[in-house]
Amino acid sequence: MESSDVSSATSPPSTPPGTPPGTPPVSPPVVERRPVTTEVHGKARVDDYEWLRDKDDPAVAAYLEAENAWTQARTAHLAGLRHTIFEEIRARTQETDLSVPTRIRGHWYYSRSFEGREYGATCRVPVRGADDWSPPAPAEDCAADQPALPGEQLLLDLNELAEGHDFFSLGGSSVSPDEQLLAYSTDVTGDERYTVRVKDLRTGRLLDDEITGVIGGATWNREGTDLYYTTVDEAWRADKIWRHRLGTAQSEDELVHHETDGRFWVGVGRTRTERFLVIAAGSKTTSEYRYLDADDPDAGWRVFAERREGLEYNLEHAVVGGQDLFLVLHNATGPDFEIATAPVAPTPAEQWRPLIPHDPAVRLEDVDAFAGHLVVHQRSDGLTQLRILELGDAPERLVADDYLVHFDQEVYTVGSAGNPSFEQPTVRLGYTTMAIPSSLYDYDVRSRELTLLKRTPVLGGYDPADYEEHRLWARAEDGERVPISIVARRGAREDDGGGTRPIPVLLYGYGAYEMSMDPYFSKPRLSLLDRGAGFAIAHVRGGGEMGRRWYDDGKLSRKQNTFSDFIACARHLVETGWAEPHTLVAEGASAGGLLMGAVANQAPELFGGIVAGVPFVDALTTMLDAGLPLTVTEYDEWGNPEDDPEVFDQMASYAPYDNVAALDYPPILAETSLNDTRVLYVEPAKWIARLRATAVGRRDFCLRTEMAAGHGGVSGRYKSWHDRAFTLAWILDRMGLADAPVAPLDQTVTGTPG
Known part of the structure; x- marks a missing residue:
């Protein structure tokens, strides 16, 4: 059969004979099985849908469009609710605003x-x-x-730059040290390969310089004559750092560093003091930094501490009592890191001097140096913290005072934000809870006073006091206590007798890469809460909420803990009367989409619906192909199933696509993007095809593919609001709240203007 034989490859969503053109289909598409058998470590794998990987095959495009048509038909009854939710988001937003x-x-x-x-x-x-x-x-x-x-x-009108493109993303922008030039990068396809241009801020014209294929943005040297940038290899691994001299062609750019180890990626930046350019090379478990001293450029790039397997560190430049030193955040003395000092010279780990020693109860995550103080980002007991170290007047008296910035809420997230100036006397910090909108403060280091600069406006008479937030603790299979953050409208759980009753709940999870899903505020989420639902985050292992141990216990051979933790959180919500299975909906994206696929296989009875965004559901196939984007750099996270039979068996035990079975799955909505370079569209496409062919019972599965977007979904705020409104309407329908009343919005502003 020819691959272009679209009709025989995919049966489109069907309609009864004789129906007018454009009539919505009444059944989902049926995808042809084209079995491909591979053998790994003596075990055969049969894949009926691997042919969907060929993005250029017209039959593949036809399948994705057919699935989109079915999803639209299946959710047509929610069109009014989608419009209502979009208008609610818009009505809560101060559209003309200023950061x-x-x-x-x-x-x-x-x-x-x-x-x-x-x-x-x-x-x-x-x-x-x-x-x-x-x-x-x-x-x-x-x-x-x-x-x-x-x-x-x-400086930049992004609407003007986006004109004529279905997708637009600003990758980064950086002003030259003399503030006369602006380097900025744009992506108009969603594949995260950016083009850098340079604008003369005196005349408004663009220079002839154009740098293509860049990841992120570009970094200026101190003189403002050169730009440093990063490119990727065929596997989408950031592997090369280049230097571009203004006024020359990209073909003449100098290759500064090429990382040849396939497990490592690289990036380039400049210290806050502007004295050093740094190149960071890192795998999931090992780091190495190079630096170039603008005060001594003839010395060239120097390695600060050569890579040593398992040693992670990063570098920050500080000045104390007129003396320069490096701050080193590292794990040489313990998994939760310590902060040490070192001279401005290549220095092995054995010569680093501790400043904040390792503490197993406190995970040190970052340190920022300023002229008079240091800001340490850390977490303890599952909460983020900011720690201030006031500097002394000499290297032998490095710290004059050491304290935390305190907040009163039970569950919150805090972090520094917008602190680019080394000389600034204050710390700009961001603060939020699941009920308090994102808030920016200036913190005076000397007086220890917080000044609220702005709280994100929420129109419609929003009052944080109308909502209750809690930290709950579930008990995992192995006895580990797993934190849950939850928010609901106050009174939503009250029954007529003065007691409490279960409410529909959306349970969100991620659980990978030591990325913490800390509590946060969301205006679109109010469309759930104000209809009587709750929202919860399961802080499962694989993330970093409870320190490095939390991450280590949720990766490689311990990955099952991530899934078991999420299931334990769902059961805890049910057993404590917060939720009921038929109105408990789970959601996760990317690696969190893998989590969704795994729990769908392992505990389908616990959920009334599952949303999987850009889901990493065909993990075993991906990790068996070293030529695919990101595979090799991911070995330290998931393992190498191609080389290690034990890793193969372990991944095969949980990989969602491989474990689809004849089960009564809850309704599933999978959302993906055609141009995603991180999790390819083929993973959810294959998953939904296999679910539809294998599952029993309800078999209510929808696949929605954005045909002009990347890993982050659509671009543009109104498009993103429409996108989220679609998902929220589907969730509310699963919760039985599609027709639930919601309080009307007025035009009162909650927030600080400016």
Whole structure:
């Protein structure tokens, strides 16, 4: 059979004979099975749907479009609810708005958004003087055709850059040290390969320089003559650092560093002091840093500490009492890291001197150096913390004081935000809970006073006091206590007799790469909460919420803990009266999508619906192919099933696609993007095809593919609101709340303007 024989490869969603064109289908598409048998470690694997990997095959495109048509037909009854939710999100949003300005050298930089426009703009105004560290207040009228601040200069109009493209993403922007040039990168397909351009901020014109195939953005050297950037290999591994001299062609760029170890990736940046350029090379378990001293460029790039398997570290430049030193965050003395000092010179780990020793109760995550203080990012008992170290006046008296920034809420997230200036006397920090909108503060290190600069406005009379937040603890199979963060509208659980009753709950999970799913506020989520549902985050192993041990216990041979923890959290919600299985919906994306696929196989009876976004559900096939994007760099996370029979067996025991069985699965919505380079569209496409062919009972499966997007989904805020409204409507339908009443919105603003 020819691959272009679309009709024989995929039976489209069917309609009765004689129905008019355009009539919605009444049954889902049926995909032809084309069995492919492979043998690994003496074991045969039969895959009926691997042919869907050929993105250029017209039959594949036809299948994805047929699935989209079925999903639209299957959810047609929710069209009104989707529109309502979109309007609720829009009604809660102050569409014309201004971010809090951040000082970089001689200007305050900020972004603007405008009603009716998908994208915003970036702007700046001059500082008022060398000691001007208080961000300027905007004009009361922030209309699109008016400057928000006196002397405003438009840097980038993202709507203009996005014009004519179905997808648009700004990868990064960086102003040259003399503040006369702006390097910025854009992606118009969603494949995360960016193009860098340079704009002359004095004239507004673009320079002839154009750098393609870049990951992220570009970094200036101190003189403002060169840009450093990163590119990827065929496996989408960041492997090369280049230097581009302004005014020359990309073909003339100098290759500064090539990382040949397939487990490692690289990146480039500049220290806050602007003295050092640094190249970081890292695998999942090992680090290595190179640095270039702008005060001594003839010395060239130097390796600070050569890579040693299992040793992770990063580098920060500090100045204490007029003396330069490196701060080293490392795990040489324990898994939860310590902070040490070292001279500005190549220095082995044995010569690092501890500043904050390793503490198994505190996971140290990062350190930022400023002229008068250090800011340490850490977590303890499952919560984020900011720690301030006031610096002394000499290297032998490095720390004058050491304390935490305190907050009163039971469950919260805090972190520094927008602190690019080495000389700044304050710390800009972000704070949020699941009920309190994202808030920006300036923290005065000397007086220890917090000044609220802005709380994200929420229109419609929103009041955080109308919601209750809690930290719950589930008990995993092995006895481990697993934290759950949960929020609901106050009174939603009250029954007529004054007691409590179960409510529908959306349970979210991720559990990989030591990425912590900390509590956060969401305006779209209010459309769930205000209809009587709850939202919970299961802080499962594989993430970093409870320290490095939490991560180590949820990867490689211990990966099953991630799935068991999530199931334990779901059972805890049911057993403690928070939820009931038929209205408990699970959601996760990417590696969290793998989690969704695994729990669907292992505990389908616990859930009334499952949403899997860009899901890594065909994990074993991917990890068996070293030529696919990211596979080799992922060996330290998942293992190498191609080389190790034990890893193969272990992954085969949980990989969602391989374990689809004749079970009565809950309804499943899988969402993916055609141009995703991290988790290829073929994984959810194959998964849904196998589920539909194998499952028994309800067999209610939907696949929705964005045909012009990447791993992060659609671009543009209105498009993203429509996208989320689609998913939320499906979730509410699974919860039995599609017709639930919701309190009307007024136009009161909750938040601090500016």
